[in-house]
Amino acid sequence: MPTFTVIQPRAEDVEGQPILRPLPSAKSRSVGPFVFFDHMLVTDYPPGHGMNIQQHPHIGLSTLTYLFEGQLQHKDSLGSDQLVGPGEVSWMTAGAAIAHIERTPAPLREQGSTLHGLQVWLASPKEHEQGAGSYSHHPADSLPVSDSLGVRVRMIAGTGFCLESPVPVLSPTVYAEIHMQTATTLLIPDEHQERALYVLQGDMQLEGQTLEPHSLVLLPAGEALTLSADSDCHAVLIGGAPLDGPRRMNWNFVASDRELIERARARWAAGDWPTVPFESGRIELP
Known part of the structure; x- marks a missing residue:
């Protein structure tokens, strides 16, 4: 029976939005290109309130x-201004310098709303980390889905399960949403060298071992594994090729070279940074 490394996320609060963060952790700094994983917990915002992450780099x-x-409303220093709803992908590549905001849209803020979702960061390969920034939005119906025998897999980004997402990832990636009805099984193929499963809801077993909700389970390389549902379940699979070298993380900055981070910190502190049009508020360096 395989032995799995299990990461219990730490609880955080981001501008009033409660989250669980399993990555990065002492047990794993990355899974494929994924270096950061936030589960935005179900939060009911009353009228007049909402998430509001001001301009940051x-x-x-x-x-x-x-x-x-x-x-959520996404705005960035490229001039993007996009509403993002359930099942849609908001994809932003930072390159050498970008700033953005994410907030509850004004109409929902006025009437009150519920928010639940995920935000992940994927480290760019060295050849792209100082490139140009970009943004793309992908509607829910553009993401490929496999739906058979009570198991539904949607490819959010990357490839896997004979599916390929249109999201323009920069390295081999898998990011799949999995819904399983009670008493169904799914074979997780050995398609990517690094993989991890995050359980959002339900009673799941992996190779006969019980998985706790809100845990990130690192999967051993080179093995196809059977996932079983003892109730209606919801999970995501992340992973891909290993990073092309270690990454440093400091606040909102990710880089292969400490000097790139120090330069970015100095530029943001000095106000020498691209700005989001018509936005004056910003988050200062911690």
Whole structure:
């Protein structure tokens, strides 16, 4: 029977939004290109309230926001202004310098709303980490789905399960949403060298071992593994090729070279950074 490394996430609060963060952790700094994983817990915002992450910088990564419930507005220094709803992908590549905001749209803020979703960061390969920034939005119906025998797999980004997402990832990646009905099974193929499973909801077993909800389970390389559902279940699979070298993380910056981070910190502190049009608020260096 395989032995799995299990990561219990730490609880955090991001501008009033409660989250669980299993990555990075002492047990694993990355899984494929994934260096950061936030589960935005179900939160009911009363009228007049909502999530509001003001202008902040990034380098050397791509952010991917994926919602199960609610809506967010994405704005960035490229001029993007996009509403993002459930099942849609908001994909932003930072390159050498980008700034963005994410907030509850004004109409939902006025009436109150519920928010639930995931945000992950994927480290860019060295050849792209100082490149140009970009943004793309991918509607829910553009993401490929396999639906058979009570198991539904949606490829959020990358490839796997004979599916390929249109999201323009920069290295071999798998990011799949999995829904399983009670008493169903799914074979997780050995398609990517590094993989991890995050259980969102339900009673699941992996190779006969019980998985706790809100745990990130690192999967051994080179093995196809059987996932079983003892109730209706919801999970995501992340992973891909190993990073092309270690990454440093400091605040919102990811880089292969400490000097790139120090330079980015100095530029943000000095106000020498691209700005989001018509936005004046910003988050200062911690």
